[in-house]
Amino acid sequence: MTETIMLMGTSSHVGKSILATALCRIFYQAGRRVVPFKAQNMALNSYVTKDGGEMGRAQVAQAEAAGLAPMVDMNPVLLKPTGNSCSQVIVDGKPIGNMSAREYHKGKSVQLFGHVTAALTRLQQQFDTIVIEGAGSPAEINLKEDDIVNMRVAKYLQAPVLLIADIDRGGSLAALVGTLELLDEEELALVKGLVINKFRGDVTLMTPAVDFLEQKTGKPVLGIVPYLEHLGIDDEDSVSLEEKEHEAERQKQTKELRLAVVETPKISNFTDFDALADEPDAEVLYVRDAEELLAAAPDVILLPGSKNTTEDLLHVRESGLAQAIRQLVDGGTPLVGICGGYQMLGEEIADPHHTESSYDVVKGLGYLPMKTVFAEEKRTVQVAADCPGMEFYDGVLMGKGLSGYEIHMGRTEFTAPVRHPFHLTRQGENAVNIWDGALSEDGRIFGTYLHGVFDHDGFRRQFLNVLRLHKGLRPLPVQRNRHLEKERAYDRLAETVRKSLDMEKLAAIMEGRA
Structure with a gap:
């Protein structure tokens, strides 16, 4: 029994x-x-299982x-808030639609x-x-x-x-x-x-x-x-994000590298950056507005995933964050986008089926030559990838057997030739030969659909060492074994x-x- x-x-x-x-x-x-x-x-942070199901972290x-x-x-029903008292309802790992709080709770x-x-x-x-x-x-x-x-x-x-x-x-x-x-x-x-x-x-x-x-x-x-x-255990929702911000405030100006995560209203899967925050030389700051971003003077800007990419993109533009990002990028600060943040880096995001919002098309930030169209079906799959040699900033990032997962509605197409930083070798149980993400011509901006890419000790340390070298700091060996520490x-x-x-x-x- x-x-x-x-x-x-x-x-x-x-x-x-x-x-x-x-x-x-x-x-x-x-x-x-x-x-x-x-x-x-109910959480914005989610995870994709081996068989492609979605569940709470x-x-x-x-x-x-x-x-x-x-x-x-372990979690048969997951609610992912989309805004305006609505949530995407996920049952047995698959989305069945968006519902208002009243519609869900009263029926x-x-x-x-x-x-x-x-x-x-x-x-x-x-x-x-x-x-x-x-x-x-x-x-x-x-x-x-x-x-x-x-x-x-x-x-x-x-x-x-x-x-x-x-x-x-x-x-x-x-x-x-x-x-x-x-x-x-x-x-x-x-x-x-x-x-x-x-x-x-x-x-x-x-x-x-x-x-x-x-x-x-x-x-x-x-x-x-x-x-x-x-x-050192993964968090789940926005309240734990507030705790991260308080911890970052306590550690302010005590580390050599400053990484600014743009905290949008519908930020999701911010656990992508937990491993970076655990590094002894990296301070991860969550910034909500242009003033905070500029005051942070970050060594890199990170655009996270979003449960409502189009509305978060509009927020980035209307709040002045887009202008602040442009100012820093023009001054040489590198920019990285993951999932929804990656989509924002393109020329436009189209939502013809209104799967996330009421907007048909929203203009992107324009850093990468690509357009994203939201589909009616969500892609949720675990993946394995290699990074054969990404010429990022002043260095080269490499890695083999990087494991992670994809979880997104958008399908991205490129409007001009572009370098792809990651080569997918497996999706779920299937061997594949697919390129993921995009890298700007000057090597200072890249985006990817891969959640969890910074969880890999060697790749994460290479990423931080590139930032260190640009600041004239000596590179460090791998500092953390994330699996062992967990x-x-x-x-x-x-x-x-x-x-x-x-x-x-x-x-x-x-x-x-x-």
Whole structure:
């Protein structure tokens, strides 16, 4: 029989994803066949699985912690906000259309619960432990009737629930008590324990609070988890992006290289730049307007992916960012675009089917001789590529067996001969011979559809060393082993949470002995 544990929060961003990741690692280290699960995610950061399905990145990190390859059954429903209270709805890894919040929550969501239960059934057949993550709060009365990610899942599985509160933001005791007060009798019975997360300071000072909670609620407090910084684990959404910006502000002017990421309103897959930010000589700054970009005086400008490329492109132009980018590029600053950012570098973007916006055509930034047309079908595929020798800036970038993924609606065609920086050798399971991306004539601007290209240690270090050489700095050897560091991060996280929680009590809860 498959054991389950479900983590719910008193609100969003209390640390459910990280604690679920920790439990996945703890159970994996104990030799269990453990798998993560979240019925419905809402995030702009997504990932493409080996079979071409799209899923949320939180379950990708949890899968890695559990020693598994990510698969869409871990996250059968994904909502990707497109703006104006609308989202693209992705079911079993494939988009089924765009819907307003009202249309989805008042009609479609409950219809999709069959996909949730089907995914759970398949996981139960393969694994002995499922770590389940909820979303937001189970006590949001206005959403409860149509909820498919919190108590509907717990009731379906009769899964024991741990309720988590974030003490760092304040009001955690009231949040725990209040959330329990708003649950019905069956839901309340499923909550088997409480967890206080993100605690700073002397944990012994929390003894009166723990005693109060247990007496007031009749629920045991399984532990107090300390505030964990610099985890080195992929983030999922815009709130974690805000945390990155705060961290960048703390590190301001302490590193030799400054990389400016243009933060557009619909920025997506900003995890493309996490590996760069982890380098000891690279400071990654997220800039929202022309003034911030010019003040940053960056060594390179990075245009990220976007969930709504046409509207983000209009924002770049209307906000003055396009003019600031032009000023810096004309002064010699290199410019790199990934996915949606790559599309923006061309002459125009056409959306004849209005798959992303109401605009038929939007003028591009004009740096590369190409035009992009949005198709009705999204391309989602894992790829392998070589970089045979890109003459970028003052150096040459090379790499073999670079793995990544594509996730885009646009199909790009070139209006003049152009150099392509990457040679695709595999798409999914198929061997291919396709060139990707474009490089400007002067070698200072390039774009690519490849997400994850900077995750490769050697290529990333070459990229940074080219910037260093231009500044008269000596090149550095490879500084990071990203795979090894992520594995160590999962182990550190698991060790901290294992020490913080009453693991015997958790085992009793999962085995039904509590």
